[in-house]
Amino acid sequence: MELPILLQAxxxxxxxxxxxxxxxxxxxxxxxxxxxxxxxxxSSWNVCGILMEYQVQNGIxxxxxxxxxxxxxxxxxxxxxxxxxxxxxxxxxxxxxxMFLFFNFVALVSVFLSLKGFYINQIEIVDRIAIRxxxxxxxxxxxxxxxxxxxxxYNLLSKYINTKIAIYKNQLKxxxxxxxxxxxxxxxFSLFLPIMGYNKFFFVGETGALLFVxxxxxxxxxxxxxxxxxxxxxxxxxxLLISGAVGVYALLAxxxxxxxxxVTGYGVLLAxxxxxxxIVLGYKPLETIxxxxxxxxxxKGKFDHYxxxxxxxxxxxxxxxxxxxxxxxxxxxxxxxxxxxxxxxLMDDKGRWEEAKLEDENVDLDEVxxxxxxxxxxxxxxxxxxxxxxxxxxxxxxxTATIKTNLSHIINxxxxxxxxxxxxxxxxxxxxxxxxxxxKLSEDMYSLQDLELLSILANQTATAIENARLHQQLxxxxxxxxxxxxxxxxxxxxxxxxxxxxxxFQILNSDEDEEDKREIAEIASQEIVRIEGLLDNLxxxxxxxxxxxxxxxxxxxxxxxxxxxxxxxxSENIRIVKNYSDSVPMIHADEKQLKQVFMNLMFNALQAMPxxxxxxxxxxxxxxxxxxxxxxxxxxxxxDKKHLSKLFDPFFxxxxxxxxxxxxxxxxxxxxxxxxxxxxxxKNKGTQVHITLPxxxxxxxxxxx
Numbered sequence: 078m079e080l081p082i083l084l085q086a087x088x089x090x091x092x093x094x095x096x097x098x099x100x101x102x103x104x105x106x107x108x109x110x111x112x113x114x115x116x117x118x119x120s121s122w123n124v125c126g127i128l129m130e131y132q133v134q135n136g137i138x139x140x141x142x143x144x145x146x147x148x149x150x151x152x153x154x155x156x157x158x159x160x161x162x163x164x165x166x167x168x169x170x171x172x173x174x175x176m177f178l179f180f181n182f183v184a185l186v187s188v189f190l191s192l193k194g195f196y197i198n199q200i201e202i203v204d205r206i207a208i209r210x211x212x213x214x215x216x217x218x219x220x221x222x223x224x225x226x227x228x229x230x231y232n233l234l235s236k237y238i239n240t241k242i243a244i245y246k247n248q249l250k251x252x253x254x255x256x257x258x259x260x261x262x263x264x265x266f267s268l269f270l271p272i273m274g275y276n277k278f279f280f281v282g283e284t285g286a287l288l289f290v291x292x293x294x295x296x297x298x299x300x301x302x303x304x305x306x307x308x309x310x311x312x313x314x315x316x317l318l319i320s321g322a323v324g325v326y327a328l329l330a331x332x333x334x335x336x337x338x339x340v341t342g343y344g345v346l347l348a349x350x351x352x353x354x355x356i357v358l359g360y361k362p363l364e365t366i367x368x369x370x371x372x373x374x375x376x377k378g379k380f381d382h383y384x385x386x387x388x389x390x391x392x393x394x395x396x397x398x399x400x401x402x403x404x405x406x407x408x409x410x411x412x413x414x415x416x417x418x419x420x421x422x423l424m425d426d427k428g429r430w431e432e433a434k435l436e437d438e439n440v441d442l443d444e445v446x447x448x449x450x451x452x453x454x455x456x457x458x459x460x461x462x463x464x465x466x467x468x469x470x471x472x473x474x475x476x477t478a479t480i481k482t483n484l485s486h487i488i489n490x491x492x493x494x495x496x497x498x499x500x501x502x503x504x505x506x507x508x509x510x511x512x513x514x515x516x517k518l519s520e521d522m523y524s525l526q527d528l529e530l531l532s533i534l535a536n537q538t539a540t541a542i543e544n545a546r547l548h549q550q551l552x553x554x555x556x557x558x559x560x561x562x563x564x565x566x567x568x569x570x571x572x573x574x575x576x577x578x579x580x581x582f583q584i585l586n587s588d589e590d591e592e593d594k595r596e597i598a599e600i601a602s603q604e605i606v607r608i609e610g611l612l613d614n615l616x617x618x619x620x621x622x623x624x625x626x627x628x629x630x631x632x633x634x635x636x637x638x639x640x641x642x643x644x645x646x647x648s649e650n651i652r653i654v655k656n657y658s659d660s661v662p663m664i665h666a667d668e669k670q671l672k673q674v675f676m677n678l679m680f681n682a683l684q685a686m687p688x689x690x691x692x693x694x695x696x697x698x699x700x701x702x703x704x705x706x707x708x709x710x711x712x713x714x715x716x717d718k719k720h721l722s723k724l725f726d727p728f729f730x731x732x733x734x735x736x737x738x739x740x741x742x743x744x745x746x747x748x749x750x751x752x753x754x755x756x757x758x759x760k761n762k763g764t765q766v767h768i769t770l771p772x773x774x775x776x777x778x779x780x781x782x
Contacts (some may be wrong), residue, residue, distance in 0.1 A: 088287045089123030092116050095294045104474070106296055107167065110289070111160045115153060119286040123151040143209070144191050147218065147622055151187035151263055153533025154225035155180045161232035163250070164297075165245045166472065168236070169170040176228060176326050183221050209271050221766045244465040247522055248296040304576045324524050329355055346726055380454055389534065391685055397548045399423075402541055402619050406534070410514070414527070418495065418515035423542070424508070448490050450483050455501050458507055461528045464488065464497040465635035480672040497698050498523055500531050624667035631705060631770075635694060637676040642683060650689035658697035664705055667752055674743045678709050678766050681739070685713025685764060698772065716758035724756055 095590070096116025104107045124619055126148035129139040158180045162173040166268060177580075190196055195214040230253075238247040247755075268280025329352040388408045395401045422430050430452070455462055467484050470476070470734045476484070491497065495515050502510035512535055517523070639653060682692050690712040716724070716731065723729045725744045747754040751771050758764035 082127055082134075084281070085126045085130065085286065088284050089120050089127065092123060092287050092290050093120040095290050096120070096681075098215075098283075099297055102298055107163045108160070108165070109451045111163060112293060112297065115156045115160065116290055117147045117157060118152045122286065139675075140194070140197065143197055144194055145198060147191035147196050148188050149164050150222070150307050151184050151218070154184040154187070154221060157225055157229045158232075162211045165236070166232070166240075170201075174233065176232070178339075180225055180228070183225070187218060187221055189710060190217065192769055199576065211272060215272070222264070226256070226704045230256060230696050239619055242465050242468055244469050244522065251292045251296035255289040255296075257285075259289030259293075261285070262288065274401050275675060283431065322550060325356060325359070343544045346490045393534075393537055396541055397545045399542060399545045402538065403575055406538055414514075415518040417518055418513075420496075420513040422513070423502075423510040426546075432437065448486075450486050451499075454483065455499055455511060459501060459503060459508070461532055462487075462499045463492050463499070463523060463528075465522065494556065496530075498529075500535045502542065503623035504539040509542060512538075524612055550620075589663050593767075624664045624670055624746075626667060628663050629664055629666055629668045629671075631661060631666075631671070631707070632696060634671050635675060635696065635707070636674055639694075641676060642679050643682075645683055646692065649683060649686065651683060651686055652691045654691060655692040656693065656695045660700075661696055661705060664770060664772055666770065667746075670746045671750075674710075674746050674768075677721045682709060682711035682713065682764070685711055685715075690763075703772045705770045705772050707770070708765060709768075710763060710765045715762050715764055716756075721756065721758060 088139055093116060096113040099109050099116075100113040123143050128142045129146065129348045132139040132142065155177060158173075158177050162168065164179060195212060196211050197215075214311070231251055233252060233256075237246055237253075240246060262285030263282045265282065266285075330349055333347070333351055339377040344395075352778050373388045389405070393402055393405065396405065403421050407421065410416055411419050424430055467488055471484050471488070495517050496513045498514040500512040501508045501512070502512060512531070514523075514531075564576060591687070635655075635657075639655075643653075659697065679692065686692075692712075693708070693710040695710075696705070720729075725740050726739045727738060744754055747768060753767075753769045756764065757767070
């Protein structure tokens with residue numbers, strides 16, 4: 078089969094198939110009916126083209142078929158005008174009706190002129206190519222074609238400018254592209270070139286119809302369309318990619334062919350194999366280079382937010398703080414997509430909906446009301462719900478009265494809140510939140526790519542929220558367990574002193590001599606002091622005072638603490654060994670709190686060496702990490718390994734008279750300074766306490782663990 082006939086046959090079949098497909102989607106819709114009628118006329122035009130080529134190849138003059146071809150094109154005038162009237166929505170303006178009637182008359186005149194042979198005087202066959210001889214009437218045909226397309230384009234452009242519904246705007250963009258490409262190809266190859274005497278590529282013009290039908294059918298069937306700029310971008314990328322690949326292949330094949338032919342005698346074969354291999358290996362890197370260049374020069378900044386949000390989706394899964402998570406999401410969306418407003422509503426454990434309150438004065442969330450009808454609808458569809466989608470559904474689908482009422486209610490609600498898109502946060506147990514977005518500042522619609530990206534981001538956010546809530550539940554369980562342990566320890570610590578006090582009051586009414594009463598009274602007094610100290614430590618542990626930062630010299634704090642314990646260390650025959658580095662900087666810390674920590678740790682060390690020993694204190698600055706390290710090492714009795722993991726637990730102690738709160742308070746203080754405390758010990762081999770504190774400002778200091 079000859080190429081012209083094959084190409085026109087494929088175009089004819091595809092056009093007819095698209096028309097039938099669109100009609101079957103909604104047979105009663107006027108838009109679908111109109112496109113189907115246009116496909117009938119275009120397919121008939123293609124059939125005429127096939128018959129003309131067949132007759133030319135067999136030496137038969139195709140004058141009659143040529144006239145029929147012009148007739149079918151003429152019938153497209155009122156069809157396109159009517160299409161511009163009803164697509165994507167029908168206007169009530171009487172201007173459209175007058176225009177439709179006018180072009181019906183123009184079409185009838187053109188059909189008459191076509192069938193009577195006024196357009197084409199004769200056709201000559203030269204070297205199996207049809208040479209058309211046009212009459213001056215062809216200019217009526219040309220003017221009618223351009224005028225009808227121009228009038229239809231004007232109608233569509235007016236709708237594009239005036240409509241506020243983003244879906245309609247995007248549908249019209251696709252029709253404009255199909256119209257421009259299809260009309261250009263048809264006029265160039267089927268009219269302008271033949272008028273100038275070039276008839277060899279006449280058959281190519283009929284493929285223009287397929288371009289128009291293809292873009293238009295897609296815009297009708299798929300109301301949520303791919304961003305048109307994505308299509309343009311991909312077209313540029315693959316055009317350049319194919320051109321580059323062909324150019325590289327040709328260059329390598331010619332260059333290598335000449336060299337290898339001289340060396341081996343098999344230059345052509347080897348050159349083609351090596352060139353093909355080079356194209357296979359270099360295809361992907363070349364595609365990446367061209368894509369980056371296309372984004373940079375043609376779509377600068379347009380696709381940056383896709384990359385930003387994709388990177389964000391990988392980060393959020395590791396965040397366990399809900400406030401920080403939502404702040405990150407909202408800041409990223411408003412900053413990259415340029416959205417006018419963003420809000421998040423979350424469902425709590427009891428099924429109640431609450432708007433997220435962010436602890437950041439720089440982020441102001443507009444109030445969004447979660448309506449029962451809206452929530453039920455989102456829960457039912459379980460996907461992004463946009464204002465345009467609901468509006469389109471109300472205008473194009475047959476719905477029950479209840480559904481219409483509910484959708485109209487949602488439309489009014491979204492208009493009141495100035496929200497155009499709801500994206501559900503779907504977790505393992507269903508919807509746990511809703512992300513509400515306002516219009517883009519650019520007034521562009523949310524494209525298919527935007528919705529896919531936001532849906533992925535929403536699902537990962539839902540997972541991160543569930544993980545954060547699970548972490549909070551675990552922390553709450555740990556706190557309750559610690560509270561139970563605290564209560565148990567407190568009861569145990571208070572019970573013993575109370576026993577002594579109770580005994581004292583019983584003896585007061587007995588016949589015991591005064592000496593025994595004084596002895597028991599002294600014990601009771603000591604026990605009261607012990608309870609008082611226990612309660613002081615407990616309050617310090619339960620309600621720690623926040624650090625009051627000032628610039629201090631850690632060496633002076635250590636020396637002042639050593640001065641306090643010096644009498645006891647001297648009496649116990651304990652030697653103090655100091656090893657301070659000269660490069661230790663001043664740090665921002667609470668001097669009183671650190672002195673409390675050092676005093677507690679030093680007294681613990683003294684009590685661990687009842688027979689004397691050595692207490693070493695090391696101090697130095699880790700410049701690489703910018704932290705100050707303190708080590709207190711004693712040569713005392715040490716701690717059993719089984720007790721090491723419990724040392725910082727409240728009320729755990731290995732001392733007969735200890736409360737078990739000292740080390741817990743030390744840990745709280747060090748951690749409030751963004752530091753770390755750790756203990757190493759071995760039975761009968763002494764104990765080492767390691768403390769690390771940030772050397773930088775407390776506001777910017779990083780946690781060290």
